[in-house]
Amino acid sequence: xxxxxxxxxxxxxxxxxxxxxxxxxxxxxxxxxxxxxxxxxxxxxxxxxxxxxxxxxxxxxxxxxxxxxxxxxxxxxxxxxxxxxxxxxxxxxxxxxxxxxxxxxxxxxxxxxxxxxxxxxxxxxxxxxxxxxxxxxxxxxxxxxxxxxxxxxxxxxxxxxxxxxxxxxxxxxxxxxxxxxxxxxxxxxxxxxxxxxxxxxxxxxxxxxxxxxxxxxxxxxxxxxxxxxxxxxxxxxxxxxxxxxxxxxxxxxxxxxxxxxxxxxxxxxxxxxxxxxxxxxxxxxxxxxxxxxxxxxxxxxxxxxxxxxxxxxxxxxxxxxxxxxx
Amino acid sequence: xxxxxxxxxxxxxxxxxxxxxxxxxxxxxxxxxxxxxxxxxxxxxxxxxxxxxxxxxxxxxxxxxxxxxxxxxxxxxxxxxxxxxxxxxxxxxxxxxxxxxxxxxxxxxxxxxxxxxxxxxxxxxxxxxxxxxxxxxxxxxxxxxxxxxxxxxxxxxxxxxxxxxxxxxxxxxxxxxxxxxxxxxxxxxxxxxxxxxxxxxxxxxxxxxxxxxxxxxxxxxxxxxxxxxxxxxxxxxxxxxxxxxxxxxxxxxxxxxxxxxxxxxxxxxxxxxxxxxxxxxxxxxxxxxxxxxxxxxxxxxxxxxxxxxxxxxxxxxxxxxxxxxxxxxx
Ligand SMILES: Nc1ncnc2c1ncn2[C@@H]1O[C@H](COP(=O)(O)OP(=O)(O)OP(=O)(O)O)[C@@H](O)[C@H]1O
Ligand SMILES: Nc1ncnc2c1ncn2[C@@H]1O[C@H](COP(=O)(O)OP(=O)(O)OP(=O)(O)O)[C@@H](O)[C@H]1O
Ligand SMILES: [Mg+2]
Ligand SMILES: [Mg+2]
Numbered sequence: 001x002x003x004x005x006x007x008x009x010x011x012x013x014x015x016x017x018x019x020x021x022x023x024x025x026x027x028x029x030x031x032x033x034x035x036x037x038x039x040x041x042x043x044x045x046x047x048x049x050x051x052x053x054x055x056x057x058x059x060x061x062x063x064x065x066x067x068x069x070x071x072x073x074x075x076x077x078x079x080x081x082x083x084x085x086x087x088x089x090x091x092x093x094x095x096x097x098x099x100x101x102x103x104x105x106x107x108x109x110x111x112x113x114x115x116x117x118x119x120x121x122x123x124x125x126x127x128x129x130x131x132x133x134x135x136x137x138x139x140x141x142x143x144x145x146x147x148x149x150x151x152x153x154x155x156x157x158x159x160x161x162x163x164x165x166x167x168x169x170x171x172x173x174x175x176x177x178x179x180x181x182x183x184x185x186x187x188x189x190x191x192x193x194x195x196x197x198x199x200x201x202x203x204x205x206x207x208x209x210x211x212x213x214x215x216x217x218x219x220x221x222x223x224x225x226x227x228x229x230x231x232x233x234x235x236x237x238x239x240x241x242x243x244x245x246x247x248x249x250x251x252x253x254x255x256x257x258x259x260x261x262x263x264x265x266x267x268x269x270x271x272x273x274x275x276x277x278x279x280x281x282x283x284x285x286x287x288x289x290x291x292x293x294x295x296x297x298x299x300x301x302x303x304x305x306x307x308x309x310x311x312x313x314x315x316x317x318x319x320x321x322x323x324x325x326x
Numbered sequence: 327x328x329x330x331x332x333x334x335x336x337x338x339x340x341x342x343x344x345x346x347x348x349x350x351x352x353x354x355x356x357x358x359x360x361x362x363x364x365x366x367x368x369x370x371x372x373x374x375x376x377x378x379x380x381x382x383x384x385x386x387x388x389x390x391x392x393x394x395x396x397x398x399x400x401x402x403x404x405x406x407x408x409x410x411x412x413x414x415x416x417x418x419x420x421x422x423x424x425x426x427x428x429x430x431x432x433x434x435x436x437x438x439x440x441x442x443x444x445x446x447x448x449x450x451x452x453x454x455x456x457x458x459x460x461x462x463x464x465x466x467x468x469x470x471x472x473x474x475x476x477x478x479x480x481x482x483x484x485x486x487x488x489x490x491x492x493x494x495x496x497x498x499x500x501x502x503x504x505x506x507x508x509x510x511x512x513x514x515x516x517x518x519x520x521x522x523x524x525x526x527x528x529x530x531x532x533x534x535x536x537x538x539x540x541x542x543x544x545x546x547x548x549x550x551x552x553x554x555x556x557x558x559x560x561x562x563x564x565x566x567x568x569x570x571x572x573x574x575x576x577x578x579x580x581x582x583x584x585x586x587x588x589x590x591x592x593x594x595x596x597x598x599x600x601x602x603x604x605x606x607x608x609x610x611x612x613x614x615x616x617x618x619x620x621x622x623x624x625x626x627x628x629x630x631x632x633x634x635x636x637x638x639x640x641x642x643x644x645x646x647x648x649x650x651x652x653x654x655x656x
Binding site: 052160161162163190191192193194195196198199202217218219220221223224247257258259261262263264265266267268269270271273275277278279280281282284 | 368369467469483485486514515516517518519522540541542543544546547549566567570571577580581582584585586587588589592593595596597598599600602603618
């Protein structure tokens with residue numbers, strides 16, 4: 001793997017206004033979906049991004065791709081800040097950054113044929129000179145993701161969930177990207193299909209030198225696919241480290257709880273396994289707890305955790321954590 | 327342990343414009359008193375339909391229960407009259423559904439909803455039932471429960487609603503709790519919390535539990551017995567230890583091999599099951615799993631294998647289970 005940084009985000013913030021009123025809409029609060037997140041992704045690596053529902057993973061991914069224009073912060077792609085780019089320049093950059101969505105059912109336009117869906121980016125970015133070239137490219141893409149070329153004329157409803165996700169992968173590949181945000185690409189798939197898609201993503205990464213931001217809930221899947229892992233909670237980054245390091249020596253109590261809650265399919269192992277069960281609920285994103293935002297559920301919180309926000313600090317090689325107790 | 331529930335040859339089809347969906351196609355199993363049974367299988371294999379059939383909650387049409395018996399305390403739940411089944415639901419047998427909002431009434435306070443069943447089934451006074459409702463909410467970890475019984479469901483977070491559902495399900499000391507686990511990604515920490523809660527409460531009150539899930543990992547910790555379903559049928563059944571430690575059906579073997587595990591060294595490559603589950607409108611001939619099976623032989627293309635005893639108290643529906651070719655395959 002190369003050591004160069006492809007994506008570098010600094011102090012990223014994305015606030016969504018919450019409005020009230022029927023006639024005169026006025027802002028009553030902000031959902032701080034992402035609140036000052038910084039991390040980088042090296043070229044050719046997979047950075048796993050984990051955290052509970054609503055922790056801001058999808059929003060982070062969308063901000064990187066500028067599908068949302070961030071409230072504050074910088075997103076450097078190949079050294080250039082996308083947040084300050086004009087739309088013309090950005091359109092050119094978009095080809096290099098793609099997304100694969102969680103839900104293979106709603107993310108494909110039901111009125112477009114599979115071939116048209118996969119070919120759309122080729123048309124948008126004018127990547128084929130002739131019609132023949134276009135059709136050959138669509139065929140090639142379908143075969144690359146393990147579908148048959150003759151399926152190009154079929155519509156999404158004629159495909160199974162796993163096949164639809166393959167169409168989504170082919171579409172993401174069409175513009176020959178460098179970077180793909182995989183937003184829970186296997187969560188909605190049958191267990192028996194998940195491994196097929198994970199293997200496909202790994203093969204494609206090797207073949208096309210892709211860089212992934214891999215968003216997921218399943219800690220075992222994330223360990224399998226990632227080189228490094230970042231952990232978010234309520235809009236903030238709490239830990240980021242090398243994969244082997246974070247699974248062997250998690251430093252943040254939230255990371256520890258996540259790892260210990262991941263089920264292992266073996267009753268003999270489970271019988272003797274210690275579990276950290278977090279108490280309480282995820283706080284409302286409208287009123288996140290002050291200081292360390294995890295302190296309300298943290299089993300080892302002390303006074304300082306309720307008073308001051310811990311900075312993200314380096315504790316070992318390639319291992320950063322934001323915790324007063326680490 | 328004595329048998330609490332006996333399900334025999336349950337068969338429920340849906341008659342749709344696309345054809346007949348063979349959602350549940352002849353399943354039988356027992357639940358013993360106080361036991362936790364896991365029903366595991368992928369999306370659409372008939373897990374929910376089988377338990378809804380037991381509780382007589384299948385919309386007819388398009389659904390139709392073609393055969394089966396559900397023996398519970400001396401009567402067949404599929405035969406008892408409407409009043410009797412309503413009395414059993416929510417009292418002797420309680421359910422926690424996939425989506426908590428569909429089973430909580432949005433216009434009633436949680437106190438009203440919780441106490442209603444207790445007044446009805448346990449002959450409690452309204453006041454005593456409200457008192458008990460607050461205790462139950464406290465028991466499932468709702469902070470400040472004494473005040474929050476007066477809240478409406480929308481005032482609770484998703485996780486709190488799910489816990490309130492569990493409180494409601496257990497309010498009348500049921501003999502059996504059916505927990506249909508969400509298939510979409512719920513937060514792992516909240517999921518662990520809920521399952522831990524169900525396990526603890528059911529142990530305390532000796533309630534039997536049926537946990538329905540698509541995730542093999544989830545039930546490993548909690549189930550005494552596991553039924554693995556594939557395309558409307560049970561294809562393997564054994565104690566949890568045997569299913570995970572010595573699986574006897576190529577589908578279960580494949581599933582266990584395909585998932586990465588945190589307690590094992592990281593694999594270079596995952597070993598998936600190829601293909602996808604069959605369309606229940608037009609399942610393949612022979613064994614429904616044969617198109618995806620690495621170990622199929624001629625007979626698998628022609629005949630569906632019966633669920634048979636293949637080891638001590640271990641059942642499998644596979645023509646080659648006795649030879650167990652997966653043990654020597656790489
Ligand atoms: N377009 C939007 N408008 C308003 N609020 C939003 C919007 N998108 C996300 N949010 C809020 O921002 C927070 C973070 O959401 P996000 O979808 O990024 O979380 P996530 O980590 O991807 O969760 P999940 O695991 O459920 O996908 C949530 O509280 C969500 O409700
Ligand atoms: N009301 C209905 N009309 C038509 N078909 C139905 C109906 N309800 C269920 N089915 C079909 O019956 C089959 C079994 O569905 P069921 O809900 O039991 O699956 P499941 O195993 O619970 O899946 P999941 O894990 O996704 O909840 C599916 O093919 C489904 O499409
Ligand atoms: Mg998301
Ligand atoms: Mg279901």
